Amino acid sequence: MDQETKRGLTLIAPPLLYALALLAGPLLAIFLFSFWTQDYLTIDRTPTLANYAEALTDPIYRTIMLRSLWISGAVTIATVVLAFPVAYYVSFRVAPSRKSLWLFLITIPFWTSYLLRIFLWKVILGYNGVINSLLEPINPWIVALGQRLGLEWDGLAAPLYSPEAVIITLSHAFAPFAILPIFVALEKIDRNLLEAARDLGENAVTTFFRVTLPLAMPGVVAALLIVFIPTVGDYVTPALVGGPNGLMIANMIQTQFLGLNNAPMGATLAVVAMVLVTIIALATVALARRLSGGR
Template sequence: MQQETTRGLTLIAPPLLYAVALMAGPLLAIVVFSFWTQDYLTIDRTLTLANYREALSDPIYRAILLRSLWISGLVTLITVALAFPVAYFVSFHVDPSKKSLWLFLITIPFWTSYLLRIFLWKVMLGFNGVLNSIFAYINIPLEALGNATGIAWLQEGLSAPLYSASAVVLTLSHAFAPFAILPIFVALEKIDRSLLEAARDLGETAVTTFLRVTLPLAAPGVVAALLIVFIPTVGDYVTPAQVGGPGGLMIANMIQTQFLGLNNAPMGATLAVLAMLVVTVIALATIWLARRLSGVRP
């Protein structure tokens, strides 16, 4: 047994070290860079916390980071809220022989380029795009509708929702919908149907059975969907750059500006480290809270 264990460790050691180097190397470089300073092309390698003090004290950086968390949180809530009914329908109401077809249809958006899907949303949300053309054709009084609903882009009449935080939320919600549907579907598929029947036999209604049995058992899939959507959307760069405009830029866009536009790699690295720390804390807090609510000891 010891020889087999040694042989197994010997076989997996090279690819393991290679994978760790590929992941830890760039991350370590970013962390080290964050403690340096740069004056145009000259990098001062003296360790300092000046970048962190500036990043935490500058209201612009704080506002962009908070905006990124707000947009990502809103995208996560919208995506998971819309994904759960789809996953529930496929799991409980679709014939088992057709579930593979439904999953196949759900993953169709992955067939096209992510950038192409963003450009399609630009066409739909533009001033002369599909959405505004429909509103103009059916002669909906958008200004009155906007004042009644309080929706900012409707209050501007026929001015398009493109280049705003709303466009970023809409585009990201569509792009990450399959990432939320699939883990929730897997969690629902693992639920023993006999537990639902037992709950109904004990007098539970369909609503209480869902709230007291189905939803708690599906919690791991919901938590996974929350994390899968939230973590990458915080650092998304392409979508805010294409459809966000000045009011929809996120922390990744500021990091890109620091590295390439302002030629200040240490500040860009500092913002990246702070964003990773904030996302890590939120992710761990979400997992801890989910375990507490489900009765699992953290």
């Protein structure tokens, strides 16, 4: 072993050992734990698949798991679609010297307390909240308009305590995580390629779809994954704005661990969630590879 290799290994040892002890070990432990069962306070250590059978067949777990996946999917698509034009604007329309100022403006709201940001959405969407108190003077008009058209309208109301509220709130919370990777990918595009496309007879729209968008794909895929993976496991947003119909898998895992005191079931749900997320993430990457021509 030469000197360089030895130095590299010495340097990587402390962070690696830390990650092995506090990440790989615990992940292995939770995997082990998911095959055990708990009866009141005693843990039965005979390995069994009972938890997995229950997690996959019990309608409550199934509903919540599927709901977590579709809510996260909706959040991911909404966030990336809304974020792309912003990243495009900063990369292509803003003068280079002012780009970091723009990124700074975009990131500032996200370094303020996560809990409070989510809570403020509850204030915005709440029954007595900002949107509803703004809608109050407008609603009689809307109802009147409805009556004139012969429709039974109740007027508009903000969607607190629903999956929609979770989607809006999470899309807000994860916006910069989508903007930044797309921005980085757009920055890497050689501007000469776009000029070449125009010279060869493409118009602005076809240049965008045939040159810019394919070249930005790595950033878009990164954005999809960076938003999707953590949102599946989000706890605070569904707990604060989701209501009973907006609860997600993290809330269920938390209940199993701290409320129902059924830690093995919680571990099983965590493992199932991780496996599903990994499969979807890998499928997204594979699909993107195929679409961009097997690169």
